Amino acid sequence: MSVLSTMVFADISGSAALYEALGNERAAEAVTQVTQRISTTIQTHGGRVVKSLGDGVLGVFGDAASGVAAMATMLRQHKLRQDRWPQPLRMDIRVGVASGEVIDVDGDCYGDAVNVASRLCERAGPAEIWATETTVLLAGAGPDVWYRKLGMMEIRGKAESLMLYHVEWREDEAPDSLTMQAALVSSFAPADSILGQIQFSWHGVDMSFTSSDAPVHVGRANHAQLCINDPRVSRLHARIDWRNSGFVLTDMSSFGTWVRFDGSDAPVRLRRDACILHGTGRIALGVSFNEPSAPVMNFQVAGANVHLG
Numbered sequence: 001m002s003v004l005s006t007m008v009f010a011d012i013s014g015s016a017a018l019y020e021a022l023g024n025e026r027a028a029e030a031v032t033q034v035t036q037r038i039s040t041t042i043q044t045h046g047g048r049v050v051k052s053l054g055d056g057v058l059g060v061f062g063d064a065a066s067g068v069a070a071m072a073t074m075l076r077q078h079k080l081r082q083d084r085w086p087q088p089l090r091m092d093i094r095v096g097v098a099s100g101e102v103i104d105v106d107g108d109c110y111g112d113a114v115n116v117a118s119r120l121c122e123r124a125g126p127a128e129i130w131a132t133e134t135t136v137l138l139a140g141a142g143p144d145v146w147y148r149k150l151g152m153m154e155i156r157g158k159a160e161s162l163m164l165y166h167v168e169w170r171e172d173e174a175p176d177s178l179t180m181q182a183a184l185v186s187s188f189a190p191a192d193s194i195l196g197q198i199q200f201s202w203h204g205v206d207m208s209f210t211s212s213d214a215p216v217h218v219g220r221a222n223h224a225q226l227c228i229n230d231p232r233v234s235r236l237h238a239r240i241d242w243r244n245s246g247f248v249l250t251d252m253s254s255f256g257t258w259v260r261f262d263g264s265d266a267p268v269r270l271r272r273d274a275c276i277l278h279g280t281g282r283i284a285l286g287v288s289f290n291e292p293s294a295p296v297m298n299f300q301v302a303g304a305n306v307h308l309g
Contacts, residue, residue, distance in 0.1 A: 228295055
């Protein structure tokens with residue numbers, strides 16, 4: 001018999017480098033401590049640990065709100081501990097959360113939500129929680145979490161794209177720009193009322209977006225708002241969010257993104273990281289500016305001097 005459940009998949013990223021830096025025994029001990037803490041947090045929030053998979057943990061919850069709250073609490077606690085750890089011991093955790101009909105067979109769980117949670121965990125960046133729209137609708141607004149729309153994305157193994165959300169768990173973030181109001185559950189619109197504008201130029205084509213257009217996706221996929229037809233660009237290479245009255249570029253690619261601001265010689269390299277776009281500059285996708293044929297976009301944020309080369 002299938003039951004509506006919420007699946008969480010938490011995975012330690014970068015564990016291979018940890019084994020190389022510390023050796024097998026010390027690294028295994030450190031990874032085990034982290035996975036045990038993830039398991040404990042799942043259990044203390046009313047969930048059940050389905051299984052541990054080396055450096056990952058699969059858990060199931062009867063309600064979405066408990067699953068989302070557990071993962072947010074887990075990442076907050078992990079950050080507090082990690083801030084005290086020496087650099088070689090630091091590990092990032094990424095999380096996928098999905099809700100749907102799940103079948104329990106001898107303690108193991110089967111169903112679409114299990115597979116989707118795993119895929120979202122693969123796509124999430126370090127210290128990120130990605131969730132499906134179904135999970136967010138079921139969980140609703142909480143006192144310590146906020147939701148940010150990521151947009152429609154293709155998920156491996158799914159015939160149709162899914163609307164995905166980023167669960168913001170950091171307590172020092174300004175909630176006004178991220179909070180989903182419970183009464184407006186169908187819109188999930190950011191509450192930031194300051195309108196921003198950003199312009200991009202690519203091979204002679206100019207495109208402008210406002211804060212209300214965010215998120216804007218950059219990539220090779222046909223449905224990306226900024227479609228860059230170059231084999232070095234990932235299908236969904238990067239996204240641009242409107243957050244805290246600014247445009248934030250997040251790399252989601254296989255090979256990275258480079259940002260060079262006008263007036264600065266040193267580019268910022270992003271690998272599953274984010275930076276705030278300001279003024280004017282250039283963005284290289286997939287390869288660095290050192291490659292003469294690199295796919296490069298120019299950008300200009302409203303209020304800066306216009307310069308699109």
